Amino acid sequence: MNTIKENNWLYTISPKKRAINLNFKEIWNYRDLLFLFVKRDVITQYKQTILGPLWYLAQPLFTTVIFTLVFNNIASIDTGDGIPSFLFNLAGITSWNYFSACLSGTSDTFKANQGIFGKVYFPRVITPLSVVVSNLLKFGIQLLVFISFYFYFVYFTDAASLARPVIVILLLPIVILIMALIGLGFGMALSSMTTKYRDLSYLVGFGVQLLMYGSAVMYPLSLIKEKVEHGVLPKLVGSLIEYNPMTITIELFRHMTLGVGEFSLTKFLYALVVSIFIFLLGLILFNKTEKSFIDTV
Amino acid sequence: MSDIILKAKNISKQYRLGLVGTGTISHDLNRWWYKVRGKEDPYLKIGESNDRSTKGSSDYVWALKDINFEVKRGEVLGIIGKNGAGKSTLLKILSKVTGPTTGEIKTKGRIASLLEVGTGFHGEMTGRENIYLNGAILGMTKKEIGSKIDEIIDFSGCQRYIDTPVKRYSSGMTVRLAFAVAAFLEPEILVIDEVLAVGDAEFQKKAIGKMQDISQGEGRTVLFVSHNMAAVRNLCDRCMVLENGKISFVAETEKAIEFYYNSSTNVIKTIDLNDRKRAGDLGKQLKIIKLIVNTNNEEKNTILVTGDKAFFKLVVENISGMEYTNVSFTVSVFNEAGSFLFASRSDCISKVYNINKPIQTFTSYIEKLPLNKGEYTININCSLNDRMLDSVHEAHIFSVQEGDYYGSGKLPAKKRKGVYVDYKWL
Structure with a gap:
């Protein structure tokens, strides 16, 4: 009788590791956990604060004001005719914020959750995914702010005479997906590596900030091209910025919403492919780590 | 069913001692190099069994084997x-x-x-x-x-x-x-x-x-x-x-x-009392040289259990070589706070011994150990007609594991360090 039953094992726990071991059925079974994690993040983030969710608005608004003052009023970066620099910066910051929140939120997954990871099993991928989803809600709120300012500038001032959304705005979900994939991929890779080598966690904080300067958040890409042509900026730096997938997505976002810059299908596809690649890389590292991290963290 | x-x-599980994780970068690289060449993980071979108290020579240990x-x-x-x-x-x-x-x-x-x-x-x-x-x-x-x-x-x-x-x-x-x-x-x-x-x-x-x-x-x-x-x-x-x-x-x-x-391997086999300090003339004629505390009356110490049998075996050496009659022994038990709990004194139950061999063993037996879980100290002594011949203060500290004194799986006043007595409710 035993020999017949021998084949009926439902689950196996073994040391063997496959590079990508995504059990979609299992993740689907735990979908409620994903939503509850998102709910937890949203509920608890601004508990015991007076302004509460208004903080979601305060941070991008103040940053935008400062950027406008420093980069446009003092350093006089030209954001293009008929586009108020405030709106230009707000678009950049809103999209950049989503990426950076995804990246820094997932980059300490293992370390921040070691207590719970050390006690119970659930598909670990749920945790970084929940960060991405809950940040999506914040991004939605910030997007609403952006839209309100957009309408304000368009209908109540003549500063935004040329700001018009372009038809490619239909691709917006994909642009958001690209940002999420890059943030998630890097975040998962970093969180896997920091379990063993803590050095990387120091890198994340200022690394994200440095990356922002190389991602065309507060200046248009056309400015970089112009500077390279005039020989003010080394060519290498110019192309690094140009082919940074985040530059492409932010430029795309601004193009879609404000009509600045131009749309290039090749660049769009390039960014999409790179983001999928980064995501897979992060996923492989994450999978490799999740089985043994509790011994190394 | x-x-x-x-x-x-x-199922086996290996850990590396001392440092975080399964190894340093050099071990990781080495391991990777072996893997690339299709060989077995070099660090899996070494490693000792998981014994907390002994210091091993290897950095790797098998937490499970x-x-x-x-x-x-x-x-x-x-x-x-x-x-x-x-x-x-x-x-x-x-x-x-x-x-x-x-x-x-x-x-x-x-x-x-x-x-x-x-x-x-x-x-x-x-x-x-x-x-x-x-x-x-x-x-x-x-x-x-x-x-x-x-x-x-x-x-x-x-x-x-x-x-x-x-x-x-x-x-x-x-x-x-x-x-x-x-x-x-x-x-x-x-x-x-x-x-x-x-x-x-x-x-x-x-x-x-x-x-x-x-x-x-x-x-x-x-x-x-x-x-x-x-x-x-x-x-x-x-x-x-x-x-x-x-x-x-x-x-x-x-x-x-x-x-x-x-x-439980942390129990030492027997307790050597030969070199313990004694006051005055004690231990010059008769000397308690060894003590064994266990639950099975054998020659090895064990951990005692509440409600279980307890044996205190005293090995006595006759130093003077004379013959003695009317010798009695006492085992007194103290709790962690040093308060006296009870004593098992042989002459109180009319048990006295004759000593006529160079080395003899005397055993005190308690049928149901009335002690709660914890650590206890014992003093032992030996006397002849109310005159003390040998006494060892704090001869041994023994531990008691929780057991089932009343056979019901329940113990009254578990948290308090008292003793259990047999009682009835009418």
Whole structure:
């Protein structure tokens, strides 16, 4: 009788590791956990604060004001005719914020959750995914702010005479997906590596900030091209910025919403492919780590 | 009904001592280099067995080594062993928190674990929200939890505070809530690690009752790790004793517990009293040179157990070479605070001895040891017609494990360091 039953094992726990071991059925079974994690993040983030969710608005608004003052009023970066620099910066910051929140939120997954990871099993991928989803809600709120300012500038001032959304705005979900994939991929890779080598966690904080300067958040890409042509900026730096997938997505976002810059299908596809690649890389590292991290963290 | 639901084959787990993780970068690179060339992991070969007290020569240690066992459906398997024997590592592997280094475990059902409750609770959220969150972490769907939420709240006994943030809860209330969630899980195999240590007596009783329901009433399999032998006795059908990362014994609960008590290797074999300091002329004529404390009247020390037999064997050397009659011995027992508890004095029960050999052994026997779990000190002395011939102060400190004094699985006033007496209620 035993020999017949021998084949009926439902689950196996073994040391063997496959590079990508995504059990979609299992993740689907735990979908409620994903939503509850998102709910937890949203509920608890601004508990015991007076302004509460208004903080979601305060941070991008103040940053935008400062950027406008420093980069446009003092350093006089030209954001293009008929586009108020405030709106230009707000678009950049809103999209950049989503990426950076995804990246820094997932980059300490293992370390921040070691207590719970050390006690119970659930598909670990749920945790970084929940960060991405809950940040999506914040991004939605910030997007609403952006839209309100957009309408304000368009209908109540003549500063935004040329700001018009372009038809490619239909691709917006994909642009958001690209940002999420890059943030998630890097975040998962970093969180896997920091379990063993803590050095990387120091890198994340200022690394994200440095990356922002190389991602065309507060200046248009056309400015970089112009500077390279005039020989003010080394060519290498110019192309690094140009082919940074985040530059492409932010430029795309601004193009879609404000009509600045131009749309290039090749660049769009390039960014999409790179983001999928980064995501897979992060996923492989994450999978490799999740089985043994509790011994190394 | 008696089919095997879980089968572990050659489970081993290796850890590196001292440093974090499984190795430094150089070891990682070396390991990778071996792997690239298709060779076996070079660090898997070395490594010693997991013995906490001896200092090993290797940096690698096997927390678990070649663990093989099977669990039947509906069975409650207890896992007992000393600190560091590998119990928790085994449970961690079973609950998929960490992977084994070698070997595999096959199961015919979902495993859910309840390792130290309260992890995953978020202090800022209310009890109700935490039930949902914790339930989902343990693998329940929102719908499942929703259908049981009233039962869960009821079982936890926290109705009044259920909409208050958990950070305002007492630790006991948190445990109640967490256990309540886990108790309503419906996995085929439930893994439980030392959860009953917290919580008051009423709740512990409730929890044990619930676990009995789970295993007997609902036919689910439970793996239970505990140092609380009373709970193990109550719950488990069979026990596995782990020692230094290996299975040293598997049998029905009673036998396994007995084996566990007797095998505790931190018990020294005998107590040498030959070189102890004595006041004045004591020990010049008759000298108690050795003491053996055990439960089986053999020549080796064991740990004593509440309500079990206890033997105190005194080995006496006749230094003067003369013959003595009317010699009596006393064993006095003191608690951790140094208060005297009782003495076993031979002449009080009209037992006196003649000494006519160079070395003789005298044994004091207590049929049911009335001592609670803890550490006790004994003084021993030997006297001739009320004249003290030898006395050893604090001859030995022995420990007592919790046992079943009244044969009912219950002990009165467990937390207080008293003694048990036989009594009746009319």
